[in-house]
Amino acid sequence: MRISDNTNLATDWGDFQDPGITQARANETLAQVATRVGVNLADLQSANPQITDPNKLTPGSEIRIPAPAADVSVAREETPAPVNATSRHVETSLEANAMRSLLSSSYPPNVSAPNSSTSGSGGIAQMPPVAMPLNEGYSEKEKQDLTDGLRKVYRAGEQLGISHNDIVSMLHTLAGNPPLTSKKMTESLRLFFMAKDLSPQDRKLVGDAFKASHGDPTQAVALTKLVANPKFVKASTQTKKEWLDKFEALTKRPELKNLGPEEKSVVIQALASDPPPSEDKISSTLDVLASAKNLSPVDQKLFVGGLNAAGGDPAYAANLKKLVEDPKFKSLKPAEKTAVLSQTKNYADADAVANFDRLLHKDWFRAESLDNKQRTLKTIGRLSTYPTGDRQIIYNTLDKLLGDKSPIKLEWKKYPDKSTFWGEMGDTVLYLNRQKIPKGNDKLPENDETNSLAIETVPHEVNHFVNHDKVASTFHYFESEYRAWYVEFKAEHNRVPTSQEAMDQRISWQLNPKSFYGKYAASALKNPQEAQKFYHFLESMTGMKVDAKNWKTVVKSDPATWPNKGQAAAPVPSGNVDNH
């Protein structure tokens, strides 16, 4: 069935947020608005006489987008009316024209495409070849869904600051390739959003590539990755064109035809990673996929899911292939393989997979129960991929746990306290409270509990190990506890603590007689030589003169009264402070 009643569509479009109006964004000038919506600044100024200062727009204020003269004249012929009303009606008519243009330019495969030199260069004003987007066989609901979807994409594109021309180009492609799923809409928007800072010529190339993909969301994801790659951004327009053409050609290679959608997605993403796209990427990815052929169907799904989640990262793919081909992996029981592959998907990161592989070579890991293997995998996955910590400390910590020669073993222990007990370091055994980490193959929830265990406790306890710390009534032991805290703080925050943070979060507790540490500190403070070390430490932290008479007062004082106001970097403890 043809959509023959454009009037209805126009009415619908008229209900939609006015595409002839945009809103000023924070700190935006009228010139920037003109660039954003793709119109001439002078025309924009003429259409908005209410704007007295084009360099000082009120965020959220409405700005009228002028239409090209030809369309305005058509509209005016339709609506002789007083000026204000005319202005409004002109826009409504333009909206109708836009929708007519939009839908009429969406063509089935047997209809010639609109001139590519004009598409994407002002679709609202164009009248591409008339053709209906939906042929016979589509229900009214499907047509309505398409119309609704296009409206939403238009609105979202505007909100994302995608240029008007690019939105129209995107809508042309989407309208011609129904159905309009939310994934298709989202990934299309992501692609054009990612491309929005490219030059107009480069954006047109992206729009053409999107058109060639028929709006396929899998290809949109891959194109987004390609467009975001710094090599692509820096490449000349000619090179960009060559890469996009090559990408398109390779996605049509016969090797891809027999793949399932997930496997095909893996190959397409690999093609888009690290440009230029090449045949080698297809063969190497197919090789990686082949390495999963002996896995169970469930594990194959996890394997492919991981590759997709990693977005075609060749390092991840290589590490995953190495892992599943590792005899240690092959020797695992089926449920254990699933546990490992679940986390390779949950933590789809090359380093995480390499660390999982290292785990497989640890006797203590292989001896763990399935539940504890799951806990270990999640903890290592979380630590490996923690995004905002000190990578050197985290890397060194993982190396101490997983390195070939490391003597440390990890053991999950059931402690009676499930709340405040995270773990402890025995001579060479890192005991962790298993009540803190749930078993299972899901991803570790990201909250205070799991942060405390994976990101704080593990580096903290490993620091005690690398420094051979022993409990004693000395300043040295006091400092070793401060050091372990200092390292966990850096591991979590990727910065050194301030003096105030160190005092509030650690020192006041370490000197509190109710605490475990405080008992040893109190004993050490009875020794005048040791006491001097404490006072000196507090002086370096606060900038105040500290002695036997005032140290307790200093510990409880307001950091705002310190000479350094508490904002200076906390003292660096002696010893190994990066877990190397």
Added chain:
Amino acid sequence: MDDKIHHKIAEATHEEFGWKVDEAKVDEVESLRRPSCSFYTVVSNERPLSYQPNYALLPGDHVIGIGTANAVTKILDGCAADASADWWAEIITRFHPDLGDGIVLSDEQERPDIVRKLAQAGVAFTPPQFEHGKQGVNFLLLEPEHYRLYRVQATRTPSGAIEVNKTKLLGGTPTPKSKSDPVDAIAESLN
């Protein structure tokens, strides 16, 4: 403290935490002592570990630790007569498996840093207070190892069990989020 009690507590620590009996240093918490009950903390003299297991010695030489079923209920039943809200808060903190350890803030002079931060957040400091006709207690609890402050509301149910509701007031690290993606932010409107 007599050797018999020390040994009993050290053995309980060995059973619950795996510590060797001779590495356990047992101290009585005199501030919690009741006419028929006494309380103890244990530290390891070998492990650099801040956690101090707590034990109660009830009439009949029954040793109760945090791993004992219904530990809080048993202690309250056996020892709580005329006890203060501070004492209740300490017992619940030390023996309820959902709490376990930490500093009950009874005196605002003890942690002026916390009082300052509470004031900045517009929250008044309050010492432990009874609620529900002495069947509940409300208090501030500092988890010092990770510097998190909670408001704890503990209530005795008709069966005698203690239900704990813990609300974080300060501290903790916001979960790092990947750089917010404006497309994802807008994607919901597309559904």
